[in-house]
Amino acid sequence: MKAAVSAALLAGTASAFNDWTFPIHPEQDIYGPNGDNYPSAGPQANSTYEYVVVGSGPGGAPLAARLALAGHSVLVIDAGEDHGTDRQLEVPALHPYASEYNPSRWDYFVNHYANETQAIRDTKMTYVTPKGEYYVGTNPPEGSVRKGVLYPRAGTLGGCSQHNALVTVKPTRNDWNHIAAITGDDSWEADKMQAYFEKMESCNYLPNSIAGHGFGGWLQTRLTPVGLIAEDLKVASLVVAAATAMGKGLLGKLVHTVTGLLEILALDINNPGKNRDSLEQIYQIPLAMDENYSRSSPRTLLLDVARATNDDGSKKYKLDIALNTLVTKVNFDTTATTPKATGVDYLVGKSLYRADPRASTEDGGIPGSVYASREVIVSAGAFNTPQLLKLSGVGPKEELETHDIPVVKNLPGVGGNMQDRYEVGVVGKAPTPFALLEKCKFLNGTDPCYDQWTHGVGGTLKGGYTTNGIAFGFLHHSSQADKNDDQDLFLGGVPAFFNGYFPGYSVHATSDLSIWTWLTLKAHSRNNAGTVNITSANPRDTPQITFHSLGEGVGGEQDLQAVLEGMKYGIEAFEGLVPLDGAFDRVWPPPEVESDEDLKQFARDEHWGHHASCTAPIGADDDAMAVLDGKFRVRGVEGLRVVDASIFPKIPGMYIVAAIYMASEKAADVIIEAAKSS
Numbered sequence: 001m002k003a004a005v006s007a008a009l010l011a012g013t014a015s016a017f018n019d020w021t022f023p024i025h026p027e028q029d030i031y032g033p034n035g036d037n038y039p040s041a042g043p044q045a046n047s048t049y050e051y052v053v054v055g056s057g058p059g060g061a062p063l064a065a066r067l068a069l070a071g072h073s074v075l076v077i078d079a080g081e082d083h084g085t086d087r088q089l090e091v092p093a094l095h096p097y098a099s100e101y102n103p104s105r106w107d108y109f110v111n112h113y114a115n116e117t118q119a120i121r122d123t124k125m126t127y128v129t130p131k132g133e134y135y136v137g138t139n140p141p142e143g144s145v146r147k148g149v150l151y152p153r154a155g156t157l158g159g160c161s162q163h164n165a166l167v168t169v170k171p172t173r174n175d176w177n178h179i180a181a182i183t184g185d186d187s188w189e190a191d192k193m194q195a196y197f198e199k200m201e202s203c204n205y206l207p208n209s210i211a212g213h214g215f216g217g218w219l220q221t222r223l224t225p226v227g228l229i230a231e232d233l234k235v236a237s238l239v240v241a242a243a244t245a246m247g248k249g250l251l252g253k254l255v256h257t258v259t260g261l262l263e264i265l266a267l268d269i270n271n272p273g274k275n276r277d278s279l280e281q282i283y284q285i286p287l288a289m290d291e292n293y294s295r296s297s298p299r300t301l302l303l304d305v306a307r308a309t310n311d312d313g314s315k316k317y318k319l320d321i322a323l324n325t326l327v328t329k330v331n332f333d334t335t336a337t338t339p340k341a342t343g344v345d346y347l348v349g350k351s352l353y354r355a356d357p358r359a360s361t362e363d364g365g366i367p368g369s370v371y372a373s374r375e376v377i378v379s380a381g382a383f384n385t386p387q388l389l390k391l392s393g394v395g396p397k398e399e400l401e402t403h404d405i406p407v408v409k410n411l412p413g414v415g416g417n418m419q420d421r422y423e424v425g426v427v428g429k430a431p432t433p434f435a436l437l438e439k440c441k442f443l444n445g446t447d448p449c450y451d452q453w454t455h456g457v458g459g460t461l462k463g464g465y466t467t468n469g470i471a472f473g474f475l476h477h478s479s480q481a482d483k484n485d486d487q488d489l490f491l492g493g494v495p496a497f498f499n500g501y502f503p504g505y506s507v508h509a510t511s512d513l514s515i516w517t518w519l520t521l522k523a524h525s526r527n528n529a530g531t532v533n534i535t536s537a538n539p540r541d542t543p544q545i546t547f548h549s550l551g552e553g554v555g556g557e558q559d560l561q562a563v564l565e566g567m568k569y570g571i572e573a574f575e576g577l578v579p580l581d582g583a584f585d586r587v588w589p590p591p592e593v594e595s596d597e598d599l600k601q602f603a604r605d606e607h608w609g610h611h612a613s614c615t616a617p618i619g620a621d622d623d624a625m626a627v628l629d630g631k632f633r634v635r636g637v638e639g640l641r642v643v644d645a646s647i648f649p650k651i652p653g654m655y656i657v658a659a660i661y662m663a664s665e666k667a668a669d670v671i672i673e674a675a676k677s678s
C-alpha cells in the first residue's frame with residue numbers, strides 16, 4: 001500500500017514545486033530482507049568491555065572493528081536496528097527511498113536560519129497541519145505548526161552509510177594538512193592520511209591511477225557502468241552539454257558511444273596526484289558498491305568481525321553489537337582531579353529516540369549501564385555527539401545549567417562550529433523519459449528494474465539500478481575559491497527531481513522520469529556559525545539545530561556568489577545542450593527567476609545541505625573552543641574520545657564520508673598505540 005501523495009503531483013504538475021502534503025506515517029511496502037540482518041538485542045547489563053563505542057556509523061564502525069581485530073574487547077551500541085539487507089538499503093538507485101524508509105529513518109527538522117521571515121520563504125519548509133499531516137510549502141493551512149526543514153539521518157546499524165548516496169570521494173590534501181598545522185601533529189598530514197584511504201578501499205574500477213588506491217580493504221568502490229550512459233542518448237547529451245559549459249566541449253565526436261564518453265570523462269577523481277585538488281575536470285564518480293552492485297559499507301566489516309568464529313565454533317573476536325539501545329549518558333568518575341569516563345547509561349527499546357517518527361511521546365525503555373575499563377568513544381554523528389556530551393555534563397556551562405545538568409567539564413565549543421555545504425538543484429524537463437529509467441517503478445508495484453538488478457549478470461546488464469544516479473560530476477572553481485587553489489564547486493547530474501529534503505521527497509524525485517537535475521554543491525563553505533542545542537535533559541528528545549546559513553553566519557556573501565556561479569553552469573548546460581534526444585526546459589528555479597539578484601535570493605531560500613559536521617572539533621591547545629585534541633581526546637576529561645563527522649575543524653572535501661572513514665581508521669591506530677603503553 002502506498003501513501004496518498006498530493007494531487008498536484010499526480011496531476012503531473014510536479015515541475016513547479018510548492019504546496020505538497022504527505023502523511024506523517026506513510027505506508028510503505030516492506031519486502032523480506034535479501035540476506036541476514038543482525039538480530040536486535042540490548043547489551044548484557046553491568047558488563048565491562050575495554051572499549052564502549054556509541055554509534056555504528058562511518059565514525060564508529062571501522063574503529064570498533066579494528067580495535068576488536070587487535071584483540072581488545074569492544075561493545076558497539078546503536079539506537080537503531082539492522083536493516084542492511086533490505087531492498088531499500090541495498091539497491092544504489094533507491095538511496096532516496098532508503099533515507100525515508102520507515103524502519104531506519106531518523107527525521108530531524110532543522111532551521112537554516114534563525115530569521116523566521118527568511119526561513120519561511122523556503123518551499124521545503126514543513127508544517128504539521130490541523131489534519132495531522134505534513135504540509136510542505138509557503139502557504140500552510142491555518143493553524144499549522146512549523147517544524148523546520150527535513151534533515152534525514154539513519155538510526156540503524158551502519159548509520160548514514162546505509163542511506164547515503166554512496167559517493168566516495170577523498171578530501172583534499174589541504175583539509176588534512178590544516179589539521180596537522182593546528183595540532184602540530186604531522187601524522188595528520190595528507191601523505192600519511194593517504195595510507196588510511198588505501199587501507200579501507202577495495203578499488204574495482206579500471207583503469208584507475210593504480211597508485212593511490214587500495215585493493216584489499218572493506219569498502220568496495222565501483223563506477224556507474226559507462227555503457228548505461230552511452231545507451232541513453234539523453235544522458236550522453238547532458239554529459240556533452242556539461243563539458244561544453246565547462247569549456248571542454250568535444251562537439252562533433254561520437255559522444256554517445258562508450259569510447260566517445262571515455263574521452264570526456266576522466267576516470268579517477270581519487271587519483272593521488274598533487275594537482276588533483278586544483279584541476280578542473282569532469283569525472284566519473286566512484287560509488288560504494290560491491291560485486292553485486294549492492295551498497296558497500298563498514299556494516300559488513302563490523303558484522304564479519306562480530307560473526308567470525310574459531311575452528312571450534314567459538315567467537316574469534318571480542319566484539320559485541322547491541323541494537324535498539326539508546327545511550328543516554330556517559331558516566332564519569334569525578335573523584336579524581338580529572339574526571340574519567342567509566343561507561344555509559346542506556347535505555348533498551350525500539351524507536352526510543354524522537355527523531356524516529358514511530359517514537360512515542362511517553363517515556364519508555366529499560367534502563368541499564370555498561371562499563372568501559374579503558375575508554376568510551378562517542379561516534380553518534382554531528383547532531384547526537386554534541387547532544388550526548390551535553391547530556392553527560394560536557395559542554396557550555398550555562399546551557400547545561402539551564403537544564404539542571406551537573407557540569408563535569410565546561411567545554412564551550414561542544415555543539416558549536418557546525419558546518420555544512422550549500423546545495424541547490426537546477427532542474428529541467430525533457431519531452432520523453434530517460435531510456436535508462438523508463439521501466440523502473442521505484443518500489444511502486446512490480447519492478448522490472450529491480451528484477452534486472454537482482455538477476456542480471458553484472459555491470460550494464462544489471463540495468464538502471466546499478467547507479468546512484470550521479471554518474472559523473474565536475475570539479476571546478478568559483479571566483480570565491482580559497483587562495484590555496486582547491487576547487488570549491490561540484491556540479492553533478494542526476495536523472496531525478498532533486499530540490500532538497502522534505503517528507504516524501506523520494507516519491508517526488510522519481511515521479512517524473514523525464515526530469516534531470518544539475519546539482520551544484522559549494523564545498524569549503526565559510527560559515528561555521530551552526531549550533532546544536534539541547535531542548536531538554538530528556539535523552540529521547542531531539543536537539544534544536546540551527547545552521548545560521550549564508551548572511552546569518554560567516555562569509556555569507558562569498559559563499560552565495562559561489563553558489564550563484566555553480567547554478568549558472570547548470571543553467572548554461574541546459575541551454576547549450578545539443579538535443580540528441582529532445583531538449584530540456586528549465587523548471588526549477590522557475591524560468592522567471594533570471595537575474596543574478598533573483599537567483600541569489602532563490603539560493604538563499606532554497607539551498608540545503610547534508611554533510612553536517614564539525615560540532616566537536618579538533619583544535620589547538622590554546623583554542624578555548626577546541627573540543628578535541630589531535631588524538632580525538634575530549635579536552636579536560638580522561639577516557640573519552642569522539643570519532644565521527646563532528647571532529648573536523650573545517651568541513652573536508654566535496655563529500656564527507658571518505659574523510660570520516662579515513663579518520664576512523666586513524667583513530668583505531670591512535671587508540672591501539674595508546675593501549676600498548678598503559
Ligand SMILES: Cc1cc2nc3c(=O)[nH]c(=O)nc-3n(C[C@H](O)[C@H](O)[C@H](O)COP(=O)(O)OP(=O)(O)OC[C@H]3O[C@@H](n4cnc5c(N)ncnc54)[C@H](O)[C@@H]3O)c2cc1C
Nearest residue numbers: 055057059079159160164165166167327381644645656657
Ligand atoms: C541523505 C544523505 C545522503 C548522503 N550522501 C552522501 C554521499 O553520497 N557521500 C558522502 O560522502 N556523504 C554522504 N552523506 C553524509 C554521510 O553519510 C554522513 O556524513 C556520515 O554517515 C556521518 O557519519 P557519522 O559516523 O558521523 O554519523 P552517522 O552516520 O549519523 O551515524 C551515527 C550512528 O549513531 C547512532 N546513534 C546516535 N545517537 C545515539 C545514541 N545516543 N545511542 C546509541 N546510538 C546512537 C545512530 O543510530 C547512527 O547509527 C549523506 C548524508 C545524508 C543524510
Ligand SMILES: *[C@@H]1O[C@H](CO)[C@@H](O)[C@H](O)[C@H]1NC(C)=O
Nearest residue numbers: 044045046047367368369370
Ligand atoms: C546491574 O547493577 C545494578 C546496580 O548495582 C542492579 O540494580 C541491577 O540489578 C544489575 N542488573 C543486572 C542485570 O545484573
Ligand SMILES: *[C@@H]1O[C@H](CO)[C@@H](O)[C@H](O)[C@H]1NC(C)=O
Nearest residue numbers: 115116117118119121551604
Ligand atoms: C530576515 O530575512 C528577511 C528576508 O530575507 C530580510 O528582509 C530581513 O532583513 C532579515 N532580517 C534580519 C534582521 O536580518
Ligand SMILES: *[C@@H]1O[C@H](CO)[C@@H](O)[C@H](O)[C@H]1NC(C)=O
Nearest residue numbers: 035220290291292293294300
Ligand atoms: C554477491 O552475490 C553472490 C550470489 O548471491 C553471493 O554469494 C555473494 O556473497 C555476494 N557478494 C557480497 C559481497 O555480498
Ligand SMILES: *[C@@H]1O[C@H](CO)[C@@H](O)[C@H](O)[C@H]1NC(C)=O
Nearest residue numbers: 396399414415416531532533
Ligand atoms: C547553543 O549551543 C552553542 C554551542 O554549544 C552555545 O554556544 C550556545 O550558548 C547554546 N545556546 C543556548 C541557548 O544554550
Ligand SMILES: *[C@@H]1O[C@H](CO)[C@@H](O)[C@H](O)[C@H]1NC(C)=O
Nearest residue numbers: 002005010444445507510511
Ligand atoms: C504508482 O503506480 C500507480 C499505477 O501504476 C500510479 O497510478 C500511481 O500514480 C503511482 N504512484 C506514484 C506515487 O508514483
